[in-house]
Amino acid sequence: MTRTDSPARTAGTGRLSRSLSGRAHRVVFGVNADAAIDLELPYITVIDEAHLIMLTERQLVDTGAAARLLTEIHELRVTGFAPLRGRPAPRGVYLLYEDHLIDRLGMRVGGVLHTGRSRNDLKATMHHMRLRELVIGALHGLLRLQALLLSRARRFRTVVMPAYSQFQPATPASYGYYLLGVGESLGQDILGLWQACEGLGQCPLGAASGGGTDVAIDPARTAALLGFTTPVSHAGYAVASRDTAVRLLSACVLASLTLSRLCTDLQLWSTHEFGLVGFPDSLVGSSSAMPQKRNPFLLEHIKGGAGALIGAWTAAVANIKNVPFGNSVEVSTEAVASIWPAIDRFTGMTELAVSVVAGAQPCQDAMLRGADEGFTVATAVANRLVAQGVPFRIAHRVTGRLVTELISEGVHKPSTVDICATGQRLGDLLRSEGVATPVDLTGADLDPVAVLAATDFGGGPGPRSFAAAHDRLAAAWRSHTREVAAWSDRLATAETERNEAVRQLGGYT
Template identity: 30%
Template sequence: MIADNLHDASVFPDPTYKETVLRPLFEGAKSHHVEGLRRIDRAHLVMLHETGILTVEQARPIAEALEAIDREVDVGALTYTGEVEDFFFLVEKELRARLGPDLAGRLHTARSRNDIDHTLFKIGLKDRIDPLLERLVRLAETLAAVAERESGTLIVAYTHGQPAQPTVFGHYLSAVLETLLRDIARLEAARDIVDRSPMGAAAITTSGFPIDRELMSHLLGFSRPLENSYGCIASVDYITSTYSAIALVFLHLGRFIQDLQFWTSFEVGQLYVPNAFVQISSIMPQKRNPVPIEHMRHLASQTVGRAQAMLTIMHNTPFTDMNDSEGESQGFGYGAFESGGRVLDLLAALVPALRIDAGRVRQNIRRSCITVTELADSLVRREGLSFREAHEIAAEVSRAVVAVGGDIAADGYEAFQEAFERCTRRRTVIDKALFAEIVSPEAFVAVRNRLGGPAPEALSRAIAGYRQEIAEIRTRMQEAARRAEASARDLQVRFTALLGGR
């Protein structure tokens, strides 16, 4: 029985290796990198011809054969047989069938699977980063619009899970937006690293042929070549920078999503989720479950996990070209873009639909005495007390009001007078009406008109600044898209010229 399972170990590929490694790699290339390889082949052929490495008599038949392969080979229907090592060699096999080994082999002059692979992976990442950036910018625009809409809507702000101070919903959303804009900047910086072409590095040290790396970079839609040829095939920081940025985006958004979950709880209840985003219990008819928030939370966590896994895969790998950073790892990482995109789409739809329950906010403000900080501040400004002395008076007032389950504006003045006189040995200049105004949430917000504060003027200035920053990001994205389109057109024009203008 054992003998039946033996096979010729000298014949490539080993059947188990074929099924566990080569077939999955082939399927991954079919799914993710066919178009990238097509672009690389065409651009490299144009470059070889324009630098004089190949004559037109050599380059034109290769161009015609590449076109024939595109027409005749149904990539989706291909199954891996083991006849060739990977998808790259399948294309080379098709070229040999049409052109013979001498002419077909000339396309591979001055290049290697090393620089081809890293170029493929960078193309694949750019094709995913750009739609993710579009989603992020759309969410930023949504947050800015809703922050402006809710710039006068009072909420309770929490620290350590407890009511802390009143602010407005627009102020809170602006904090989320400001963080998101920094995350977008990190992803833009990662994209800039991705947007540098490795083509021309060949295996490690470039080539003795007079290749034009700048032309290759342009034809493939990169901003410029990555200079050091060893780094082109060894420095996987284009992977680590991308997935580090993605991990931070969804780690930070996950904290926002968790707040949404907390605020919709029955005990807090300051956030209302409309019925379109609510599922009903199968057994408890009274329950409104805002489960899209939970789905966003776990999808954000999945995205962080996938991104962090990519960093772990790169950890302690040698500083050289290695399979750890290649096909299967790339395909695994792409899952972060998919789950992350779902979070961003759902969040951009949900945020405009959210509403603050003003009555519940008022109730929570009343029960928690969270405006009392302004009483202490006002005692410093109006009565000339030290903040610590004013803090002690305010603390006595809040304890007295909470003890009777009262409202600080209506029920706190008498306790305030007593505490003030006991601490200062004099009467306060603040009367009952002024006291009620000082401890109102509206006054609390209005006086905080400093840079970054929630008062209308400060918040309006901030939102205007965020909108300007978003517009600048959009401009950069549009310029990058125009460059890519121009490069694609130029490649097509030059490749068509090789075909004799057909």
Template identity: 30%
Template sequence: MTGPVKDTSQFPDPVYKETVLSDLFEGVKANYAGHMAAINKAHLVMLSETGILQPDQVKPLAAALFEIDDNVDVASLVYTGEHEDYFFYVEALLRRKLGDLGGMLHTARSRNDMDHTLFKLALRTRMDRLWGEAENLARTFIHKAEREAETLIVAYTHGQPAQPSTFGHYLCAALEVLLRDMERLALAIDTIDHCPMGAAAITTTGFPIDRQRMAVLLGFETPVLNSYGCIASVDYVTGLYSALKLVYVHLGRLIQDLAFWSSFEVGQLYVPNSFVQISSIMPQKRNPVPIEHMRHLSAVTAGRCDVMVDTMRNTPFTDMNDSEGEVQQAGYATFESGSRVLRLLAAFVSAARIDEDRVRKNADAACVTITELADTLVRDEGLSFRQAHEIAAATSKGVLAEETSLREGFNHFKAAFAQETGRDPRLSSDDYRTAVSPERFVSCRDRLGGPAPQALRHALVSYRDQLAALASRQSARRQRYDAAAIALDQTFSSLLET
């Protein structure tokens, strides 16, 4: 015995509604409703200015759009399946108010060009906010580097103490990477800044539309030139998320150093109590937990970028849902976690400080200034670097065997020098102590890009200039966005008066 046959002719199928369409509708409510209203206004202005629609058609459409924007509580809408999506819901409202005239707004456009314009507008808004946070982090690095230009640290290579440097020098290295990442982001933002409107479904339209005017009304720099590319070329997605990923891959390396430096065994970074959590059972523990949060949030953000890029792999070069609705919405989580990293890292770097006593102990214990002793022997004693290297190596070996500091190793040095050269050194014990001091090590390295104060000050001028140029580019974009929004509202309002 069989049960009643299910009617599958009615759209949408309940499961399709539940698993896809309802979620897409919620996504539009959260991310695109305001942008769709802007597109509708701009399109109506363009249709009016080109004469595609006449004044007696334009004015009632403008009034209806104004009423919908003013009266519809988008947040309270629930997807019922009566209309396929939010676009058709708005069109149904227009037709309910205006009859067949309500369908005239869609003249010379498609959901295809509208969708990619919506996605770009949403990305543009999020990217502008995130950019501001990246700028703030870069300024934080600059300010901290200026204050810590002469604060000594032990620099590590291969996980081992290597040479002395300064905290300012280290932060400037991280800053250089961040500035290069911001340059890559700026180029990626350029791809967002071209408007797809006017492509319609694929090939533009037979109506005399003005694509440049649409771009200007919506705050874009120019239209995307090729209409097929407007709906098929998703490099604005892959390019942006690829550039974003690098920010968090690179910051994650810096954050890992902060974890290493703040460990008990190294201890050269002091984390203030405001960024420390205690153990529930071990009262001696000071856990710099925010570092771990920054590390895993950086990894999560980079992973979310990978999802966006990988989703586009081997997809057809055409309009497709693989690059639309749900995929775009999934990508927005990148901006949420990425923002948390940038804000937390800026606050953390501002508050943390170097434990200078611990730095000196580590420097002494690991003989990190020994390279300068070798250099001094080449300059002042006329030795080859290989001779000087052998003497320095023997000196550090003797010091480490006795577990004393390098500063107290003059006798080891003198014996090694005589063994290598057959004579006594001209360097006195005071000269020796100066040669192996961290301050001397840093001050000698006054070459381009070095840690010496003058070299670092010169570099910081360059970094400030680079950041100012990048900030100016984004500020110009922001001003264009804001000016376009104001102009669109004014121009649209004038339609109500015609």
């Protein structure tokens, strides 16, 4: 038989005689508990299962009471917590949920659920579980994007284009080499996010309100049942800190910068003035007023998302910086409020990035023309002189003078000049610098394709260097993919073990 809410339990905790004022309650908890039900109770009920299993194994709760509680919790979950919806939560959604269990089962059964813990360690544990779900999704998105970058890097490794320095053509590169560089940066972002996940291995449950408990609980058991690798080690830290959440967001912020810079390049290269990259109709939008326009607006959503993540990180750390190192609403509620939507948005950004990277098509003729007309072979020409005994600084100066003269004469492509005449001109320029050295210049020295093929040192785009970098990144990708899969498998194994333990207790089947 269901009982109505007890005024004493609804109004306070024994220390308080009245509940929160209506205005304050609406601001803090909302009109009803529905939003918090969806965000928190799916995790809390799983934690409760593990906690009850441990309490019965430690003989702290009667097996029959635990079975009845587990069955009632399951019934709530399968109905989507319908009995709790539309109701106010004067002391938060957890106590609304606990009061419901007491109403259904009586105080002697429903009232034992919270034995040996606090809302503080419960909330911290819920945060870790919610974070790992979000972060596993983010890691999958990043790994998928990196796999695509590596695949397209290999496909376009010989599509020659200028490498840009300060928005100016610099040296010969390739579109594939550019994508490989983004893949390298993303690999570091994945590594940083994975390292930040280390903090999610420890289960806060058992810390109670921040000072541990004198109840003889087994935190290692609950940690294992929830898929964590280690139990709580310091109760104060477990309750006071949300540093793992901030580190995870920080890693996402850094990865979002990589995505934003990639999108800046693609947006610039897709302009009429550059014309290096094109997008299919499925990845662009039109203008409401200008019929000729094709707007690659998805790139702007990714770039804007990076700004939003930076804002979320700023909000999180600003709420933490002057808070005493103990339990605090500023840390456990306000600081993390911006983190959940930010990480979720980041995963959406990676999905968009997969689409735009897959859809971006290099305009190969324009890319090669840009490498040639940008005089990107100039450094290779200077290096050719160095190989013939000319000091680099002199070689640099005379090559710059040569480029200036050719441009003033209307030469747009150094690959088209007469090799012998150009070699003689370089010799004359060297003699004006007091260096009498015959110049042996070949067509390969002025051909961006040949120059790129020779750039096999210092991590350059040459074929052997490219292959070595690609193999290294692919190996790291496979390693991270296996690690994330093992993490997911561990969580699935813990769920199976928890369900079996519930069944053995006589709970739901």
